[in-house]
Amino acid sequence: MTKFCITILGCGSAMPTTLHNPPSQLIEMNDKLFMIDCGEGTQLQMRKFKARMSKLHSVFISHLHGDHIFGLPGLLSTLSLLGRTADLNIYAHKEIDFLINPFLTYMGNHISFKINVIPINPHSEEIIFENSSIKIHSFPLNHRIDSNGFLFEEKKSASHIIREMIDYHKIPYHMIYNIKRGDDFITTEGDVIKNETLTVPGTPSKKYAYCSDTAYDPDVVKYIKNVDLLYHEATFAESENKRAEETYHSTASQAATIAKMAEVKKLVIGHFSSRYNELGVLLKEASLIFPETELASEGKIFEL
Amino acid sequence: MTKFCITILGCGSAMPTTLHNPPSQLIEMNDKLFMIDCGEGTQLQMRKFKARMSKLHSVFISHLHGDHIFGLPGLLSTLSLLGRTADLNIYAHKEIDFLINPFLTYMGNHISFKINVIPINPHSEEIIFENSSIKIHSFPLNHRIDSNGFLFEEKKSASHIIREMIDYHKIPYHMIYNIKRGDDFITTEGDVIKNETLTVPGTPSKKYAYCSDTAYDPDVVKYIKNVDLLYHEATFAESENKRAEETYHSTASQAATIAKMAEVKKLVIGHFSSRYNELGVLLKEASLIFPETELASEGKIFEL
Numbered sequence: 001m002t003k004f005c006i007t008i009l010g011c012g013s014a015m016p017t018t019l020h021n022p023p024s025q026l027i028e029m030n031d032k033l034f035m036i037d038c039g040e041g042t043q044l045q046m047r048k049f050k051a052r053m054s055k056l057h058s059v060f061i062s063h064l065h066g067d068h069i070f071g072l073p074g075l076l077s078t079l080s081l082l083g084r085t086a087d088l089n090i091y092a093h094k095e096i097d098f099l100i101n102p103f104l105t106y107m108g109n110h111i112s113f114k115i116n117v118i119p120i121n122p123h124s125e126e127i128i129f130e131n132s133s134i135k136i137h138s139f140p141l142n143h144r145i146d147s148n149g150f151l152f153e154e155k156k157s158a159s160h161i162i163r164e165m166i167d168y169h170k171i172p173y174h175m176i177y178n179i180k181r182g183d184d185f186i187t188t189e190g191d192v193i194k195n196e197t198l199t200v201p202g203t204p205s206k207k208y209a210y211c212s213d214t215a216y217d218p219d220v221v222k223y224i225k226n227v228d229l230l231y232h233e234a235t236f237a238e239s240e241n242k243r244a245e246e247t248y249h250s251t252a253s254q255a256a257t258i259a260k261m262a263e264v265k266k267l268v269i270g271h272f273s274s275r276y277n278e279l280g281v282l283l284k285e286a287s288l289i290f291p292e293t294e295l296a297s298e299g300k301i302f303e304l
Numbered sequence: 305m306t307k308f309c310i311t312i313l314g315c316g317s318a319m320p321t322t323l324h325n326p327p328s329q330l331i332e333m334n335d336k337l338f339m340i341d342c343g344e345g346t347q348l349q350m351r352k353f354k355a356r357m358s359k360l361h362s363v364f365i366s367h368l369h370g371d372h373i374f375g376l377p378g379l380l381s382t383l384s385l386l387g388r389t390a391d392l393n394i395y396a397h398k399e400i401d402f403l404i405n406p407f408l409t410y411m412g413n414h415i416s417f418k419i420n421v422i423p424i425n426p427h428s429e430e431i432i433f434e435n436s437s438i439k440i441h442s443f444p445l446n447h448r449i450d451s452n453g454f455l456f457e458e459k460k461s462a463s464h465i466i467r468e469m470i471d472y473h474k475i476p477y478h479m480i481y482n483i484k485r486g487d488d489f490i491t492t493e494g495d496v497i498k499n500e501t502l503t504v505p506g507t508p509s510k511k512y513a514y515c516s517d518t519a520y521d522p523d524v525v526k527y528i529k530n531v532d533l534l535y536h537e538a539t540f541a542e543s544e545n546k547r548a549e550e551t552y553h554s555t556a557s558q559a560a561t562i563a564k565m566a567e568v569k570k571l572v573i574g575h576f577s578s579r580y581n582e583l584g585v586l587l588k589e590a591s592l593i594f595p596e597t598e599l600a601s602e603g604k605i606f607e608l
Contacts, residue, residue, distance in 0.1 A: 014381075014385060015382060015385055015386075016347060016348050016351065016378075016382070017351060018348075018351050018352055021348070022378075040344055040345060040347070040348070040375065040377075040378035041344060041345040041348055043320060043344070044320050044322075044325070044344070044345055047320065047321060047322050048322055064410075066377060066378060066381040067378075067381075070374075070377045070378045070381070071344065073344075073370060073374045074320075074326075074344035074370065074371075074374045077318075077370040077371075077374070078319060078320070081318055081319055082319075095410075098406045098409065098410045099406065099410075101406075102402045102403065102405075102406045105402065106368075106399075106402045106403075
């Protein structure tokens with residue numbers, strides 16, 4: 001399988017600080033970059049962390065609070081200045097028109113590529129992108145306004161055929177493709193050689209899930225079951241759990257509880273409130289419930 | 305006179321780089337902050353350089369290219385999160401409605417203060433703000449779209465009365481105010497004591513001018529004559545003078561020529577093209593014509 005990694009461009013929340021930028025991250029899969037959320041300064045963070053603008057495939061917006069979208073006009077302008085010609089798909093709630101339409105009107109003929117806004121469904125899980133090797137789902141979260149999480153999934157790779165079995169059974173070259181995909185082999189004598197004796201399973205497909213912004217909600221578990229990496233917001237420490245509830249955000253221990261229920265391999269927490277200069281308390285509270293927890297930070301790369 | 309200083313928040317141009325942020329600067333006068341231009345990331349730069357958001361008095365937008373305005377939505381949102389209640393005046397070309405109106409509509413009731421867009425005149429010089437100690441002018445520049453420069457001017461302070469003359473002429477207390485402002489003193493005997501024998505001139509008033517974005521245009525000289533500090537764009541080196549002409553920008557030596565003609569005390573050049581990693585060539589070319597030239601850089605403070 002090719003590289004599958006997540007670069008954190010910003011893991012702050014509504015109020016930017018000198019420590020954390022507004023939310024944005026890049027998912028690299030199959031040499032393409034998918035962006036989730038685009039807070040103010042995202043294009044500057046891409047430059048800082050040397051992300052290739054030309055590799056940007058599409059953008060996924062979780063919800064329409066300013067800290068998740070105010071970097072879009074600048075990013076789109078810069079892509080145009082760089083001469084991008086490929087369409088850019090923006091997957092977002094349809095109300096994003098409020099931002100995109102005036103931008104397009106104002107830019108007039110000066111934008112070098114086409115922007116397609118693809119509305120996402122705030123009420124149920126959907127596959128929103130699929131090609132031969134990648135599948136991307138969106139699913140509902142539980143926030144003050146419509147908010148969606150995203151699941152990035154590698155497609156199951158074909159099995160590997162066992163070289164010695166090709167020789168032993170004299171399997172013709174043209175049959176290998178289908179055997180890798182599950183067929184049994186039938187000899188010229190009519191004997192059936194079971195697929196499982198001919199192959200070993202391919203590389204396991206990996207999964208990454210993004211859940212931000214959201215209140216604590218066990219309903220999300222079914223969408224993110226067993227993922228290799230879960231990014232879940234942890235805006236507050238447990239001492240602020242009332243504030244978390246009021247604002248439809250999560251505490252670090254709630255993020256960890258979701259990770260535990262979903263039996264994910266690893267949890268990354270982010271979307272930190274500007275009140276925390278020091279994140280030790282969030283990490284500690286989450287790790288008590290789910291030890292495989294790590295703090296997000298700008299520039300950090302998580303490889304799956 | 306009180307503090308009068310300029311903090312550079314960004315001195316890059318259309319394409320942000322890791323070296324330079326998009327244009328923005330803060331003018332501190334009389335304990336108020338006036339912002340000129342507001343490129344993406346301006347609020348982050350304010351935090352970085354510890355500028356007090358609560359002191360922000362008003363915003364002046366030179367023109368409506370994205371690199372000068374895309375930081376506004378984030379800044380306005382943050383001011384609202386911080387609970388600002390004072391009106392915020394934004395002085396800009398009226399077409400800025402394309403950005404502000406959808407923002408206000410989208411934010412609905414969630415913005416804590418009133419935003420007043422005050423249209424500036426792209427065709428002639430005007431006083432756009434005035435109080436007891438400050439006067440701010442806008443004047444036309446020469447760019448691809450309507451663009452204005454700004455002149456920030458302290459009002460002439462009152463003369464200082466000479467203490468010994470009060471005693472000598474037995475000047476009553478209630479007459480001092482008018483003498484400081486230019487009146488002669490008439491003694492009880494009817495003798496006229498000339499003002500110039502009673503006073504020394506007050507602290508000279510200082511002036512700062514901002515000229516960006518603009519092509520080289522000697523017409524601007526009349527608006528910025530004798531200012532203490534001139535910020536003039538110098539997007540290109542002389543080797544790119546054709547490109548400067550085509551894009552209605554200036555070269556460093558053109559900026560210096562304007563400074564020389566206007567007989568300013570000091571020139572700061574900025575709005576650097578992203579092609580320059582090293583700005584020595586721009587400084588050298590400008591200094592040859594106008595030795596009192598300095599390069600802008602993020603975080604630099606110029607005190608008048």
